[in-house]
Amino acid sequence: MYKQKPSPNKRARQDSQKFERRNLILEEARHLFLKGSYESISMAALSKKSGLAKGTLYLYFKSKEELFLALYETHLEKWFGEVNAELEKMIHKKPADLNVIHLVVKLMVRSMKAHQDLARLLIILHTILEQNIKISRAIEFKLKLAKHLTRTGSLLETALKFPSSGEGAMLLLRANALIIGLWQMANPGPVVREALEHPEIRGMKFDFFEEFSQTYSALLSGLELNKTNAKRSYQS
Amino acid sequence: MYKQKPSPNKRARQDSQKFERRNLILEEARHLFLKGSYESISMAALSKKSGLAKGTLYLYFKSKEELFLALYETHLEKWFGEVNAELEKMIHKKPADLNVIHLVVKLMVRSMKAHQDLARLLIILHTILEQNIKISRAIEFKLKLAKHLTRTGSLLETALKFPSSGEGAMLLLRANALIIGLWQMANPGPVVREALEHPEIRGMKFDFFEEFSQTYSALLSGLELNKTNAKRSYQS
Amino acid sequence: MYKQKPSPNKRARQDSQKFERRNLILEEARHLFLKGSYESISMAALSKKSGLAKGTLYLYFKSKEELFLALYETHLEKWFGEVNAELEKMIHKKPADLNVIHLVVKLMVRSMKAHQDLARLLIILHTILEQNIKISRAIEFKLKLAKHLTRTGSLLETALKFPSSGEGAMLLLRANALIIGLWQMANPGPVVREALEHPEIRGMKFDFFEEFSQTYSALLSGLELNKTNAKRSYQS
Amino acid sequence: MYKQKPSPNKRARQDSQKFERRNLILEEARHLFLKGSYESISMAALSKKSGLAKGTLYLYFKSKEELFLALYETHLEKWFGEVNAELEKMIHKKPADLNVIHLVVKLMVRSMKAHQDLARLLIILHTILEQNIKISRAIEFKLKLAKHLTRTGSLLETALKFPSSGEGAMLLLRANALIIGLWQMANPGPVVREALEHPEIRGMKFDFFEEFSQTYSALLSGLELNKTNAKRSYQS
């Protein structure tokens, strides 16, 4: 009833081997994602690129969505790690510099430049990736995310000084929101990209990092100001 | 077995009739969009709801994307109109109130609450609607948008006082970005919505309007502050 | 976003044309079914054979199952028509012949020989065709079937004399059951067919029509006998 | 992320252990078959339920079909055993009762009520189970079946008196056919089941056992009658 072919691929029996294979898949997915959109990547193409059978992909990921969610998670993990390290460094140095906000913003811009995939994945996170996953996976993801937000948020609080305890996470979520929105606007599809060459609207083009930098900077300043004012009015 | 006579619709010969028919389609599209997502709305369903043939829709719109882009435009038009009116009122009153920012933010929240479709359409504007349109249409749309941004932006400049000439438009674009990001995060799909009932991550839920209000408010304050500082440092 | 090709096929605008096209599809389906099993027929293959696009099939039938159900229905319709005609002829002739049962059985065998597809479709009717259809379609089908059963059943009653009013339909359903079972047993798959060449079990092979003839004949005789006995015991 | 240690099952070295393991698998298959259809039972699910690896199942059965064929065979074995015992009892008693047919039919209904799985497996026997098996297995199965048919058939001949030597087996095959057909018709899928609640076709529902009882009874009576008539006409 069912045909089968010999299986030319080595079998990953050990957990470590399975982990490696999983990473291999994610790595190939990343490569494809660099060149094309999520929609343009078919599981068939990914399997071919990975040198694996289509079915094998489903041994490691429950669905295409969960696969890319895992890719996002991997990147995010790294990103948080790097940002944490830099924040800790910054905190240690105790920069006499008044303008910590500026430092923080620069830090974020730098780390995002190194992880542009992350921004692109973030764009589809809420509209696609989080749609076709098991609830258990959703909870797992959000739990992990929450932990990161808490940890890095708390570092942010220390570095920036002005936020109250617990507000750091919210600062990250707001950065998130800004990234989603600004990235989309700054990186339109080919049609709009060409349209924006039109002289009268050329002004609507902007560089994502430049714009994010300014906006997030202002946002943090504004929040700090609110805090100061609140304290002052409380003191008086 | 088969439907009765075809009974074709009366032809819209006059421009006014064509205009009306176009509006009818948009109105029905709006109705369907209230109940479901963009993807869930098929052109077939829309044609049936409109009492028109599928092909007829394409007499009025070049593609599904252009149709919803038109819907977006219609809403946006109204939204700008209302916001302009309110801004002008505010400017006229010359509120001695120092906190114009607060007033402006309240205004925006109020107008967005009245146009929630707009936010939902905005979410798909860059990722979907702007993808499959003719370049001429893209230019037309962007030109119109630019005009609105300039006009309303300039009103904003007057109301808020701190922005330099031409910066008002950017304030609107930043609001745009925040809306896109925050809306997606505040309104997840059913799976994540349920996942967020989990006790440990319940804290990640937030109300879009509340959050937008705070964030945009801080953003404006921050921008104002930067301006003041810049001037001060310039003066000194 | 979506490509399209010119549509080389003439359009069936009139109901009559649509009816013809529908029949064309059914006819091609019948051809394919002659050569292979239901499972072996892919909608893609059928569309190619029909010279139509895959999607076009779905304009005429909601699913593969409904398509073959329609094929079954068409055949059944014809079968009932022929059987009715023959029964009426038989009734008219008023065969002095005592053995009406024999005549009826011969009639059924003859009509079934002319509609062997019907038997093969009947095999999959309950296990496949009736599984993936809309309930409304199921009701429609069963209603039509009920009418046929009543009409032909009543002719059977007249011809055979012994059945009470309303029992004729049941005679047909019992024939149905016998056909389903005997056909499967008489026409095994290739493996079993070959196995039955083994000398010790060669005796298990049998001819469907021969066997059906004998069995149904005995069944009718038995029913008649029961009736007679019942009457007799009632009279005495 | 990954499951704990593999902890392979103890090896069944002795034949008795292998036999037990084989039975365990069949037993679990029976459990799953009680709750769902053949198609709905995946080898993966069965292996999990059995606490064995997927590959292990294939150490005991060559294919899914052979596995369920074995399940069928096991049941059939039991069924024949019980029926034989009852038939022998009946023969011993030498029931003065004229209506042995009635007794035999009651016996069969009783035994089938106790083995409803058997009927459900019978439905798929010819269309599925016998399709993907080795020819040697097919021969083995048919040989065993033939023996049973002969033995039980001969008991039937003795009990019923009217069949000639060798005809008993055919009586069983005819019962087989009736069961296949009537069971399918009496136990439709969910859609048709619901459709049959429709008032005008509610009459098409029937109870399998009731109907089988009447039909098989009539069939036997008819066969007996034919015999008597044949003899009589021969004598005269």
Add this chain to the structure above:
DNA sequence: AATGAATGAGGGTTCATTCAT
């Protein structure tokens, strides 16, 4: 202008079976 029949690419997923370990 209006119709609606025709198009056909496109793709994720399942699952019985194998065989290296």
Add this chain to the structure above:
DNA sequence: CATGAATGAACCCTCATTCAT
């Protein structure tokens, strides 16, 4: 004997768009 990772064929159906009528 036992394992379970790997295989990969197979398939229905949707739906935006076109264009003959």
